[in-house]
Amino acid sequence: MDIQEVPVDLLRPAGWNPNEAHDATLRRLGASLRKFGIVVPLVVRAQCDAYEVLSGNQRLRVLREQGTATVPCVEVHADDTQARLLTQALNAIHGEDDLNRKAALVKEILTAMPAEEVSAILPETADALRGLASIGQTSPAALGDQLAAWSEAQQARAAVKLHVTSFPFSDQQKDIVEEAVARALPRVTGTEAPNRRALALVEVCRDWLTGRGFSEEVPAQPARGRSHGGARLRVVSPKPTPQSEEVERHG
Numbered sequence: 133m134d135i136q137e138v139p140v141d142l143l144r145p146a147g148w149n150p151n152e153a154h155d156a157t158l159r160r161l162g163a164s165l166r167k168f169g170i171v172v173p174l175v176v177r178a179q180c181d182a183y184e185v186l187s188g189n190q191r192l193r194v195l196r197e198q199g200t201a202t203v204p205c206v207e208v209h210a211d212d213t214q215a216r217l218l219t220q221a222l223n224a225i226h227g228e229d230d231l232n233r234k235a236a237l238v239k240e241i242l243t244a245m246p247a248e249e250v251s252a253i254l255p256e257t258a259d260a261l262r263g264l265a266s267i268g269q270t271s272p273a274a275l276g277d278q279l280a281a282w283s284e285a286q287q288a289r290a291a292v293k294l295h296v297t298s299f300p301f302s303d304q305q306k307d308i309v310e311e312a313v314a315r316a317l318p319r320v321t322g323t324e325a326p327n328r329r330a331l332a333l334v335e336v337c338r339d340w341l342t343g344r345g346f347s348e349e350v351p352a353q354p355a356r357g358r359s360h361g362g363a364r365l366r367v368v369s370p371k372p373t374p375q376s377e378e379v380e381r382h383g
Contacts, residue, residue, distance in 0.1 A: 134206070134207070135173050135204050135205065135206055136204070136205055136207065137202040137203070137204055137205075138174075138176065138183055138202060138203055138204075138205045139201065139202050140192070140195065140196055140200055140201060140202065140203055142181075142182050142183055143174070143176065143182070143183050143185055143192055143203065143205075144179070144182050144183065144184050144185065145184075145185050145189040145192060145193070146184050146185055146186060146189060146215075146219065148216065149186075149189055149219055149223075150223075151189065151190070151219075151223045153190045157190070157255070158190065158193070158194055159252075160252060160253050160254070160255065161190060161191065161194050162194045162197070162198065163252045163253050164253045165191065165194055165195065165198065166198070167253065170191070170195070170200075170203060170204055172188075172191075173188075173203075173204040173205050173206045174187060174188030174191065174192065174203055174204070174205045174206070175187035175188060175205070175206050175208060175218070175222065176205045176206070176207055176208070177207065177208055177209065177210050177215055178207060183205065183207070184215070186208065186210075186215055186218055186219045186222070187218075187219060187222040187223075188203075191203075231267070232267070234264065235264050235265060235266075235267035238250075238261055238264045238265045239265035239266075242261060242262070242265050246258075247259075247261045247262050309333075312333075312336045313329055313332045313333050313336065314332075315336075316332035316333070316335040316336050316339075317329070317332045319332070319335050320332050320335065
């Protein structure tokens with residue numbers, strides 16, 4: 133396998149790649165790249181006078197922001213179908229951690245690095261890392277209880293059916309909703325729900341239903357028919373609503 137250094141200016145992200153990353157993930161990726169450098173080459177294919185990135189689009193985005201000049205790449209020769217299939221394989225095929233072995237690994241890491249520093253790179257919070265590292269530090273019976281509790285929590289999360297409620301908004305209306313959600317987010321901090329923003333929006337709605345509202349009133353914007361360039365807010369909640377049932381009926 134030949135690895136070549138390719139100038140960042142010659143690398144183009146694959147616009148058809150469905151893989152996306154949230155801001156928190158990109159921050160962790162940036163922390164990892166600053167600490168360890170580029171340890172995994174990007175996978176690319178030549179296209180005219182540039183290279184299309186099949187694997188490593190998120191790394192490319194972060195590396196550009198960090199001012200990296202060249203990136204190690206592995207070039208593959210693939211047509212459009214092969215390129216899309218390879219990208220999906222690289223995005224989706226991966227193993228799963230054995231919990232006991234992961235706990236031992238995390239414990240070893242935390243003996244040398246603070247949990248807060250580790251959580252800047254890994255997706256787990258510092259408290260979650262400490263809890264994971266504690267597995268196996270007590271009696272076998274207690275370890276069994278820990279594993280059973282973890283398993284039950286995983287099953288409970290998997291059993292929750294989420295319903296999608298969709299509202300069309302103009303850009304201005306969406307900004308108002310987003311501001312309200314941002315104000316309510318501190319009230320759902322610490323929850324393990326799959327969508328904290330949805331819970332925050334529920335809190336906003338509950339406030340208005342009970343007559344509390346916000347201390348600062350946000351003027352409502354009158355609807356003026358179908359707006360152009362608007363946005364759509366999608367809310368995920370564990371309980372069905374009339375709007376979510378309508379979405380599920382009509383797709």
